[in-house]
Amino acid sequence: xxxxxxxxxxxxxxxxxxxxxxxxxxxxxxxxxxxxxxxxxxxxxxxxxxxxxxxxxxxxxxxxxxxxxxxxxxxxxxxxxxxxxxxxxxxxxxxxxxxxxxxxxxxxxxxxxxxxxxxxxxxxxxxxxxxxxxxxxxxxxxxxxxxxxxxxxxxxxxxxxxxxxxxxxxxxxxxxxxxxxxxxxxxxxxxxxxxxxxxxxxxxxxxxxxxxxxxxxxxxxxxxxxxxxxxxxxxxxxxxxxxxxxxxxxxxxxxxxxxxxxxxxxxxxxxxxxxxxxxxxxxxxxxxxxxxxxxxxxxxxxxxxxxxxxxxxxxxxxxxxxxxxxxxxxxxxxxxxxxxxxxxxxxxxxxxxxxxxxxxxxxxxxxxxxxxxxxxxxxxxxxxxxxxxxxxxxxxxxxxxxxxxxxxxxxxxxxxxxxxxxxxxxxxxx
Numbered sequence: 001x002x003x004x005x006x007x008x009x010x011x012x013x014x015x016x017x018x019x020x021x022x023x024x025x026x027x028x029x030x031x032x033x034x035x036x037x038x039x040x041x042x043x044x045x046x047x048x049x050x051x052x053x054x055x056x057x058x059x060x061x062x063x064x065x066x067x068x069x070x071x072x073x074x075x076x077x078x079x080x081x082x083x084x085x086x087x088x089x090x091x092x093x094x095x096x097x098x099x100x101x102x103x104x105x106x107x108x109x110x111x112x113x114x115x116x117x118x119x120x121x122x123x124x125x126x127x128x129x130x131x132x133x134x135x136x137x138x139x140x141x142x143x144x145x146x147x148x149x150x151x152x153x154x155x156x157x158x159x160x161x162x163x164x165x166x167x168x169x170x171x172x173x174x175x176x177x178x179x180x181x182x183x184x185x186x187x188x189x190x191x192x193x194x195x196x197x198x199x200x201x202x203x204x205x206x207x208x209x210x211x212x213x214x215x216x217x218x219x220x221x222x223x224x225x226x227x228x229x230x231x232x233x234x235x236x237x238x239x240x241x242x243x244x245x246x247x248x249x250x251x252x253x254x255x256x257x258x259x260x261x262x263x264x265x266x267x268x269x270x271x272x273x274x275x276x277x278x279x280x281x282x283x284x285x286x287x288x289x290x291x292x293x294x295x296x297x298x299x300x301x302x303x304x305x306x307x308x309x310x311x312x313x314x315x316x317x318x319x320x321x322x323x324x325x326x327x328x329x330x331x332x333x334x335x336x337x338x339x340x341x342x343x344x345x346x347x348x349x350x351x352x353x354x355x356x357x358x359x360x361x362x363x364x365x366x367x368x369x370x371x372x373x374x375x376x377x378x379x380x381x382x383x384x385x386x387x388x389x390x391x392x393x394x395x396x397x398x399x400x401x402x403x404x405x406x407x408x409x410x411x412x413x414x415x416x417x418x419x420x421x422x423x424x425x426x427x428x429x430x
Contacts, residue, residue: 025200026140030152032092032193033133036099036126037160038167039186040068041287043106043119044260045168045280046179048268054111062386065261067116068123069379073372075127080368083132087204089197092136095129096194098122103187107180127375134367138355139203147298150355153367154348155294158340161260162287169280234369238357242369244419247412248306248350249370250377251313252343254405257378258385258398259286259336266398270329282336289337290344297345302356303420306349310413312342317406324399346412381405 043050047061056064083091098121105118134153141149172178234242263286264279271278293312297305316339323332354370381401388397 025203026137026142026149026152028193028196028200029088029092029133029136029140030156032096032129032197033137033152033156034160034163035186035189035193036095036129036133037157038164039099039103039160039190040122040126041161041164041260041283042168042182042186043068043115044283045165045172045264046182047261048264048279049172049179050115056112057390059386059390060112061265062261062383062389064112064115064119065257065386066379066383068119068126069257069375069382071120071123072127072130072375073379075124076130076368076372076375077127079128080131080372081365082128083135083204084365087202088132088136088139089200089202091132092129092197093194095125095132096190096197098125098128099190100187100194101125103183103190106183107187109179130371131365131368134355134371136203138367139205140201147352150352151294151298151348153355154351155291155344158287158290158294158344158347160287161256162284162291165264165280165283165287166277167280169277169284172280173275173277234366235357235359241357241419242354244415245306245350245354246370246373247408247415248310248346249354249374251310251405251409251412252347252350253374253377254381254408255313255317255339255343256286257382258401258405259283260378261382262385262389262394262398266394267329267332269394270323270327270332272329282333285333285336286340286343289340290347293341293344294348297348300349302349302352303416303423304349305345306353306416307413307420309342309344309346309349310409310416312338313346313409314342314406314413316340316342317402317409321399321402321406324395324402327395 043064047056047064050056051061079091102118102122102125105114105121109115109118137153137156138149141147141152168178168182171182175181260283263282267282268274268279293309297308300308316335316337319331319335319338323329323335351370354366357366381404385397385401388400392400
């Protein structure tokens with residue numbers, strides 16, 4: 001395997017003819033990524049409403065949230081690298097069909113049972129599609145902007161989470177039947193996205209010497225297909241760098257999991273408000289600041305971006321801890337904005353460095369491996385925080401959680417700086 005400098009654009013595969021252009025396919029996949037992340041954050045803005053209507057505890061809310069993350073992990077582990085065999089289009093299509101089913105279950109939910117079922121199917125949809133989305137964006141990125149694929153991969157989740165938080169907050173506060181209307185609108189959007197995926201070009205490369213051919217729409221029509229569960233993994237040659245870089249992913253998504261599960265409730269508590277829009281706006285503030293940082297640092301070297309992001313995460317966590325100590329809403333909102341900017345920069349830098357480590361034939365699997373760690377970091381700490389909230393209260397639990405994440409960020413910053421120094425030393429002696 002060839003070694004690629006972290007942050008460099010990954011090598012482009014030999015692509016095949018298809019129904020649509022690479023440019024249109026790139027934006028279709030980008031829209032799918034944003035839409036899936038948007039739909040995943042909509043329930044976060046509705047959790048307070050579900051708690052009031054159905055008498056759910058904070059611990060049960062985080063269980064609902066964690067079920068989503070667990071089923072995402074299940075989808076990643078079972079099907080994360082399947083698009084390396086079948087192609088990106090059919091795997092993306094399957095994920096979107098599952099997403100439509102999940103929206104129907106959410107709209108029909110009148111209690112905890114269907115809510116859990118909807119969240120599980122939604123998580124499976126995201127898990128199935130994630131590896132294919134990440135790989136397709138890298139393969140279809142415009143030749144004039146080869147780094148755009150990694151940038152959209154990292155910015156897509158934050159854009160989607162932000163739009164989902166503010167959009168759901170608006171619907172909950174001002175629209176009729178928000179627990180139905182939100183999901184019906186999303187279901188319709190997923191059907192439109194599915195039509196776009198059907199028409200897009202297949203981008204997954206064929207292995208050298210593979211005799212399979214593609215038809216007019218990029219569908220593999222001949223040869224033997226090895227369909228089945230493929231274990232995802234990290235190539236041995238890059239595991240050392242992967243272990244260093246993925247620690248930043250863990251730090252970033254621990255923060256994201258906390259805000260998506262308990263952030264709106266904490267914001268409403270500090271703001272002394274019952275306005276659901278404010279809860280959703282807190283998630284949107286975090287994600288909006290993340291997106292702004294990613295746009296600002298899009299051309300900055302990957303490891304430098306990750307280091308800047310980790311510094312921002314530490315500064316934001318310090319401000320949030322100060323806000324909790326003072327019980328100050330303005331300081332909390334300022335800390336959320338700083339935290340979001342660090343989140344976006346750290347994720348962008350780490351993902352760009354990680355995406356450069358895999359050859360095209362293993363790109364879907366490596367992308368899935370990254371998200372396995374992301375969703376573990378997103379779910380396990382959030383569940384623990386929810387359970388501890390029932391015992392120690394939201395305030396004390398939030399303080400302990402933020403302090404623990406700050407320690408992870410500090411460790412990630414240390415090992416990333418050491419990696420950057422080692423790469424510079426290797427370059428100077430080459």
